Amino acid sequence: MRISSFSIHPVAVADPPLRSSYGRHAPYALRTILVLTTTDGITGISEAHGGDGSLAALEAVRPLVEGMDPFHLHALWEKWGKPSTQGDRSQTWLVPGENPHDARTRAFAAVEAACLDIIGKAVNQPVCDLLGGRARDAAPFSAYLFYKHGGGGGLGPDARDDEYGECLTPESMVRQCRQMIATYGFREIKLKGGVLEPALEIETIRLLRDAFGSTFPLRIDPNCAWSVETSVHVGIALQEELSGGGYLEDPTSSMEGMAQVRRQLLAQGIDTPLASNVAVTGLNDVVPAWGEDAVQVVLSDPHYWGGIRAVQRLSFLCEALGMGVSMHSNNHLGVSMMIMAHACAASPAMRFACDTHYPWQSAQDEVLAGGRVKFVDGAVVIPAKPGLGVDLDMDQVARLEERYHQLPYRKRDDAEEMRRHVDPSWQRVLPRW
């Protein structure tokens, strides 16, 4: 069995004006759908980050993939996938998917998922069962809350309903969370912070705790918006609220900054774990982060960490080190949703609910045949179908691809979007507080 066709579909997906320390989401998020076909007619699908950078990386790997045996992934890993040890791989300044130092690793990850989908279909097994077998039958995700402006994303006739409305206050975030939990059944909660004054974000977390109680673990992620001092202040203020399965994610930038926050919190008797997908972005970063006690929960990602097997390796490494492991998310469609679910199911040590942006996309822009992935009690059940367990609706792909080609931008730039809509002089300043 050989790969005989390699087909790349850049797509644009309506995305609400979500806020983070990077700025504001543009009306359309960019993603890439990859379709591989084999000589015996099996199709494997995948999803990757979007825009020119991702497309170029996929085009560059294409000659290695055409003609390849989909089982022979390690050979491609050695030639192409291995994370670079050169350059700054941290995500401090670059949004995930825009870091040139992991462009090849991300392209490998996209190819790996499509190959695993092919293999699963060839041998009639779900992807997670090709990788040592499921450690769980359903992958739990958390309610991923965002401060946001009004609007559901998209432009003109493509504009989408805004089911969540504007949310720029602590009170409205409780409403957003109730609504999301009512729809998806999530049992853990993550707040994207770094947007409002820290006092307001502290207040938001407190209101969430009041509203949902201590059985819903709480996390906050300001994407490095805070100084060490502010991070410690928030850690102290939210000692109670972030306990019991919660964590404080990337409060400040750099391994050294994270280690300082950890030391100062421990000195106060507070052992809230620090999570990160910014200071640690590859297997080579984990042991240093562990050595400095800068990170206690590593946030994997089957896209930029180099695939589902790379997430498994990370999961076993974290377990060996006594670190926790969870999963980071970017805007994504249903194919990535299933890649993430299989990665979680096949990683025994992944015991936190993972992140997903999936609630922020809608059926209108889903590329899956049969519509959106369904959640049961906040979890994605591994389908009783081979491979990733989902198929593409190629009409939808064509529609979103046409839209992509009409867009004036080819990369994610949340700062530009802030300047356009919120503050013409806006710059990303770290730390902001």
Added chain:
Amino acid sequence: MRISSFSIHPVAVADPPLRSSYGRHAPYALRTILVLTTTDGITGISEAHGGDGSLAALEAVRPLVEGMDPFHLHALWEKWGKPSTQGDRSQTWLVPGENPHDARTRAFAAVEAACLDIIGKAVNQPVCDLLGGRARDAAPFSAYLFYKHGGGGGLGPDARDDEYGECLTPESMVRQCRQMIATYGFREIKLKGGVLEPALEIETIRLLRDAFGSTFPLRIDPNCAWSVETSVHVGIALQEELSGGGYLEDPTSSMEGMAQVRRQLLAQGIDTPLASNVAVTGLNDVVPAWGEDAVQVVLSDPHYWGGIRAVQRLSFLCEALGMGVSMHSNNHLGVSMMIMAHACAASPAMRFACDTHYPWQSAQDEVLAGGRVKFVDGAVVIPAKPGLGVDLDMDQVARLEERYHQLPYRKRDDAEEMRRHVDPSWQRVLPRW
């Protein structure tokens, strides 16, 4: 597909009187052959350590395996395979296969290999290609030289020819090595030391270097027989001979002892890597060994490290840490030979030739249908057949099993064998020199 039958065959294999710091090999080595059959009639085979301990561990895991889906290995890993974090898992005092703290992990490994053999046959792929794909088409092994008494192993009518003869001097070791390389084509050389006075073992390595030249990397492994001081002395004496792909393996016991040897050698400007399968025996030991710079090359083992996937995890971890990785061996038959070859082929970072005792067993006691695994230029070529790529000769298994039941011993005890044949008062003393 479910596992419907779980069949255990203890076997005894003629073994020459090889020497090490543990003592002397008994006339028969003990191994266990495992045969799993599925509801749809596919057979998977495996091989494990032998004797009562291994049999008890396999019997104990049997209820979890009968009825299991062979793809669902992680669930068994979680319930049964995970290395214990309790107790001393080092191999300082216990021969591999006799450490109760890894008995469950070893039983898991045996089941995993048989399940992978089943899966490979079910989906028509070699085992290494089920695991991310081969990083190489052939697994290179080294010439594993032993000081030995005369005799080919076995007793009475079962006694075997001794093709290598007595070898208890430096000069005869050169002869042994020539003979082994002429037969198998090995391109790297490992000497089991800890048997003669260190001065004679230094002399042995020097004669090997003189005879084979610097293109054949050289290793010596005295199994912790030396003090820190003697280890450093040998490291200095063999600085030149162990360079260029060589290493000094487990010269002394304990992580701290190894770290001392390393520090003292570095202080002399000698950076000969220290290898170990004694101080580090599981994923949890690797980072501490790296942190103390006690070990630079970790010796995996798909049997007691917990299977082929565990070797892969180790391989990726070592790569991330900048450590080398190779593979340890125990006496074994052809099934283990293939398990080791697939583990090596599926682990990209495994760039040293691996250990194998295979030359010390013979066709007379091979359990494989069609006879012994063949070597090409010192390497085992991955067969173009599904699964492990080999089948059992059940008549041979029955013969070796009958012999097992006639033996008076049920565990490996090299010290007892020394007392019986060499020195009635012999005790294993560490360090001996």
